[in-house]
Amino acid sequence: MTIEKAVNIEDLRRMAKRHLPRLCFDFIEGGLEDEHGLARNERAFDRHALLPRYLIDVSTRVQTTSLFGRNYALPFGIAPTGIAALFRRGGDLMLAEAAVKANIPFIMSGASTASIEAAAKVAPENAWYQLYAARDLKIAEDMIRRARDAGLSTLVLTVDVPVNSKRERNIRNGFVRPYRLTPSIVLDGLRHPAWLIEYLRHGGLPVFENWATYAPAGASAQQVSDFVSAQTPSTQTWREFEIYRRLWPRKFVVKGIMHPDDARRAAELGADGIMVSNHGGRQLDRAPSPLEVLPAINAAVGDKLTVMLDSGIRRGSDIVIARCLGAKFLFVGRATLYGTAVAGTRGATRAIDILRDEVDRVLAQMGCPDINQLGPEWLWRGGEPAPIPPQQHRQFAAD
Numbered sequence: 240m241t242i243e244k245a246v247n248i249e250d251l252r253r254m255a256k257r258h259l260p261r262l263c264f265d266f267i268e269g270g271l272e273d274e275h276g277l278a279r280n281e282r283a284f285d286r287h288a289l290l291p292r293y294l295i296d297v298s299t300r301v302q303t304t305s306l307f308g309r310n311y312a313l314p315f316g317i318a319p320t321g322i323a324a325l326f327r328r329g330g331d332l333m334l335a336e337a338a339v340k341a342n343i344p345f346i347m348s349g350a351s352t353a354s355i356e357a358a359a360k361v362a363p364e365n366a367w368y369q370l371y372a373a374r375d376l377k378i379a380e381d382m383i384r385r386a387r388d389a390g391l392s393t394l395v396l397t398v399d400v401p402v403n404s405k406r407e408r409n410i411r412n413g414f415v416r417p418y419r420l421t422p423s424i425v426l427d428g429l430r431h432p433a434w435l436i437e438y439l440r441h442g443g444l445p446v447f448e449n450w451a452t453y454a455p456a457g458a459s460a461q462q463v464s465d466f467v468s469a470q471t472p473s474t475q476t477w478r479e480f481e482i483y484r485r486l487w488p489r490k491f492v493v494k495g496i497m498h499p500d501d502a503r504r505a506a507e508l509g510a511d512g513i514m515v516s517n518h519g520g521r522q523l524d525r526a527p528s529p530l531e532v533l534p535a536i537n538a539a540v541g542d543k544l545t546v547m548l549d550s551g552i553r554r555g556s557d558i559v560i561a562r563c564l565g566a567k568f569l570f571v572g573r574a575t576l577y578g579t580a581v582a583g584t585r586g587a588t589r590a591i592d593i594l595r596d597e598v599d600r601v602l603a604q605m606g607c608p609d610i611n612q613l614g615p616e617w618l619w620r621g622g623e624p625a626p627i628p629p630q631q632h633r634q635f636a637a638d
């Protein structure tokens with residue numbers, strides 16, 4: 240099946256599952272512990288229904304959204320996803336290219352396998368940088384300086400990784416430190432020859448390029464990875480927040496805010512935006528979904544900074560629902576990563592096209608010619624249908 244035949248994000252997910260060794264696919268797909276958060280993120284969207292209006296001229300539909308003084312073609316962008324090159328060599332920059340093509344933001348991960356400078360070259364207008372602050376404050380400061388000198392418009396500080404979470408799929412697959420090539424990992428690779436050939440052709444383990452300059456000179460990919468593990472995750476407090484805010488001269492966004500009081504504090508300390516996010520259900524398994532906390536956060540800070548959201552978006556209608564509930568802009572993590580893993584830039588573009596087309600059709604069907612008109616009045620307030628049993632739910636259906 241070619242990537243263009245993928246009808247929805249779920250198709251891309253299945254294609255990625257076939258293409259990647261289990262260890263890689265599970266790294267993308269997984270949550271942590273019992274994966275309650277993962278399921279909750281997606282189910283949160285199902286609790287809302289859209290109330291259509293008809294006999295309205297919807298012959299043209301607008302998705303253009305203005306964000307931080309710039310017009311993006313779509314109401315969503317690409318969330319930061321680490322070690323993309325493990326799934327597709329050059330994956331970070333392929334995501335960046337797809338973002339340029341679609342005119343949407345691309346957030347380069349703090350655990351990326353390409354450099355800030357390379358992202359700025361490929362996507363000078365579209366790339367943002369997400370900071371995973373190092374234990375050594377000087378490294379974080381230098382990364383901020385590099386992103387500034389490269390001309391990036393926006394810095395994103397991720398705050399929801401105080402420690403590494405318990406990702407049980409990775410533990411079972413042996414994808415934990417110290418990395419060891421076990422017979423089952425080798426067999427897993429051999430069963431996915433297209434992925435394996437590409438992996439070996441490019442010299443095996445990809446390098447965390449942003450970190451390589453801080454590791455000892457001549458460090459191998461493995462040694463750079465060890466260095467990153469020694470430096471992150473690091474304890475961050477509002478004190479560090481203030482330092483980074485002071486150092487960064489442009490738009491400053493905090494990712495991972497879930498409590499209205501934290502949102503208020505971020506606004507008071509000068510954040511331009513927050514991303515309401517539970518890291519795609521990857522950090523605290525018993526956290527609510529971002530969609531559930533969005534209305535309270537909006538009430539607290541909606542007039543003070545830009546409220547954005549990610550986690551669980553698999554459909555255009557999810558994007559529309561989040562906009563109705565007050566999120567100004569959305570981000571997707573897994574959706575574009577599945578596409579990239581399968582077919583590089585073309586795959587990421589396919590994911591974006593699918594979501595664009597779905598948003599477009601939903602807007603037309605709702606009688607809403609411009610996404611910027613959406614608000615809570617477009618949501619049905621009459622109660623919920625009976626819950627769908629988990630085994631029939633979306634991607635939890637049998638593959």
Ligand SMILES: Cc1cc2nc3c(=O)[nH]c(=O)nc-3n(C[C@H](O)[C@H](O)[C@H](O)COP(=O)(O)O)c2cc1C
Nearest residue numbers: 267318319320321348397518519550551571572573
């Ligand atoms: C494979 C993978 C890697 C990720 N790496 C990062 C990262 O380096 N930095 C970060 O802030 N968030 C990271 N995230 C979280 C995403 O930015 C985003 O919050 C999440 O994927 C959104 O949920 P969704 O995948 O359901 O769209 C990662 C997510 C995935 C799936």
